[in-house]
Amino acid sequence: MTMTASSAHTCTPRINLRDAGTFFGLVLIFAVFAVLNPVFLTAPNLINILQQSSINACIALGMTFVIISGGIDLSVGPTAAVSAIVGATLMIAGVPIPLAVAGAIATGMACGLFNGTLVAVAGLQPFIVTLGALSLYRALALIFTGGNPIFGIPAEFRSAINGLVLGVPVPVIIVAIIAGILWVVLNRSPLGEYILAVGGNPEAARIAGVPVARTKIIVYVLSGGLAAVAALILTGRLGAADPTMGNLWELDAIAAAAIGGASLMGGKGSVVGTLMGAVILGGLRNGLTLMNVQAFYQLLATGIIILVAMLIDRATRGRA
Template identity: 65%
Template sequence: MSTTMQTVPDQSRSLRVPRINIRDFGTLIGLVLMMAIFAAIAPGFLSERNLVNILQQSSINAFVALGMTLVIISGGIDLSVGPTAALAAVLAASLMTVGVPVPLAILAGLVLGALCGAVNGMLISFGGLQPFIVTLGTLSTYRALALIVTGGNPILGIPHTLRAIANGRLLGIPTSVLLVGLVAILAGIMLRRTPFGEYLLAVGGNEEASHIAGVPIALTKIGAYALSGTMAALAAMILIGRLGAAEPILGSSWELDAIAAAAIGGASLMGGKGSIIGTLLGAIILGAMRNGLTLLNVQAFYQLLATGLIILFAMLLDRFTRGRS
């Protein structure tokens, strides 16, 4: 027993070394190669305006993918991020349109997102249910609630304050990109420098050993899902600010994009492994790929096909690297 108890923290500490690992470097090389290809065949791809556009478009997925990465590291999956975002957007927009100050409305949306995620975590931890089944159920539940509350209609009249923030720039860099960078830094510190981050890695790596070592498994999972819900809600706040409206169908297919970004970045769906830097690179890869294909007038369903193939390739690569280790 003593040997097992020592294994968990030792393994976690080895993952906390603040450096770019080989997988992150490989993801970066893949991004560079892909951009070089698009630069050669898609006119205007490397223009400053288009590159900023790629970062801005990727920021929404990056928010969601960062939260998804934490869940995947803990050994779970969250298929409800899109409907969670829609529900949070509907609440925040409803409050704003009746005169509630924008900061309070945003806070309410973020809290609702955290609560939706926490419900997922509690059902998984205390109900003994599989993450896939739980979040598949809440995917439908949260989406239905958003549709019922709004009657299926968008909520218009988003205040200028939020729109100015969501569409604003600082030193030429979109606000959403700067905010993603800040969130990523905080997530990296949390994952590598706090007990909670160590617990996430330990639970995802070996839940039984973590239980023996005294790790609060239930609270760790609930925390991971709550953070995932919060990140989805934050992405929703940025998006409704850009669009000027909150739609109950907001967030469609966000779970696919978030899982793809995390997988490309090196997160293992088996748990216990993931990278904040890798996830950011993964989100940019997806954004750049779609942007490049759009410039080449490639139809949207081929872009969806490319996303699916990327996920499969990332999973096969993870399987291969785990088998070799």
Template identity: 40%
Template sequence: MNQLAAGKNMETGKPGFDFKHSLAPMVRLLSLLALCVLLSFLNPNFLTLKNIINVLRQTTILAVLGLGLTAVILTAGIDLSVGGVIALVGCLTAQLIINHVPIAAAILIGVGVGALIGALNGVMVAKIGLPAFVATYGMMWIAQGLAQILMQGKIVFGLPEEFLWLGTGYIGIIPAPVIITLVLAVVFHCFLHQTVYGREIYALGANRSAADYSGIRTTNTLIMVYTLSGVTAAIAALLMTARLDAAEAGMGEPFLMQSIATVVMGGTSLLGGEGGIPGTMIGALILTLVVNGLNLMGVSSLIHPIVTGAVILLAVFFDIVTRRWSE
């Protein structure tokens, strides 16, 4: 398999419009639109500008996490360390800032820590040969433990306005984190579809043996995607810390399964080689809209995990059915 063939858009399968291969992306988009229509009927406040902006802001954490995870899952891998990275980077950056480290330096250190953890994950998977589940699950606990040691049960808050702008500021009428997320999404999409590295990621996920045979440096590619996942988890941590004006050791716990669900709901196959960034963005919006809709309807927070889980299962089920039909 040559790299040109490997780089073909795995969501469409072949050049030009093909209804069968376009069905799954169409179903995801229609599901998003149907959810918006349903929520607007259930609550007139849903389509207000204030709520739309709020939904977009809430989507940013899952969306940014999903960018790096998409690259990892495209290689048939998994990264369970993202929740731990969020906790460690958020807590470390907040501690640095309140101890008068310049904000830019604190941000760079935080992103660097995320990249280092991701690179270590990649080395364990690609060079040592550990299963991705085992390597990243262990790293999750290491990062979580370091965050707990760093915080000693405390919560850091009262961060400077210059840092909080990342999570609460605006560019015009659009929240700054939304702009940051959109820019990152465009960069990742172009990276996956317009570069040799992106084509190698798809090729590796589609058939690792064929990728090795065609001369693709699979070890370097794996280290790269896990590093990218660490970087996006670190950026998500910064956005979350800035939005909440707080950091504590358990701040990343809710995002582990939600972030993976976002990518899978967006159509990226857990078997690798198929999917992309647009689908992940739709998946993040769907998951956020479900939670937002429940809040608008006054549904108890105890019910949220049940409804969210049901929506995830339904979305994955329909995705599997449409993919089988399109084959």
């Protein structure tokens, strides 16, 4: 494991440099929109951006760990939908809210476990596995609900999700806590070294004694669990669990991770960078909305940002 730890350590300066570049991009985008619309930098709108970004940030953090390990998870949206359906069904059935929340998160983790097992144990390609799971989980959500949203979410749960703590929305606090834990995991724990090693060179990691299969399964379980957390946040905000929830969430999550410096080749990524990437996307969409730009142009901007991020990653890897 000496080689693995050394590799993770030597990657740190480049990741920090990329974080600095992401921060510069964040400041630049916010400065441009502040000039174009004075409402953009007001405190209520900034809080709104953070709240809107919290769901994507939650999904993107899980996606970042999967990407660092050399995988991809295209099923996060349908996983969120199934988790929301389970959580809402339990709440309406009278199950105590903490148990219903745990059930929803366990559902998301079970979906991740299924994906991770097929990837790590069966040896299937992550893209194919999660593409198939995308259709599978979406179908399960639609079949169970008949395609109809589930209403009647308890007021206590909605109040908790939509509340404020010292003026900060609860979803933002939830994501900040999760991000803090994941930062420690990635940068200060053996598991973080394993994930970086597996993404950098799976065969070398295996020779060095890294539990490659178990590590891959863990990151997919994490991705599924965080998709469930994001689903619960949206369910509490809307007051309903929709089986169509999570459409194109995987695109936003991959974009946030890529903007934040995660390499789709694996072996590189940053928790802080992903958070900034999510805020960049949230600020971009908020600013374009304030300027009355139509939604499909916002989707166009997201696609362009992904391509630019990939070109930057390719260029930096070439110099390295």
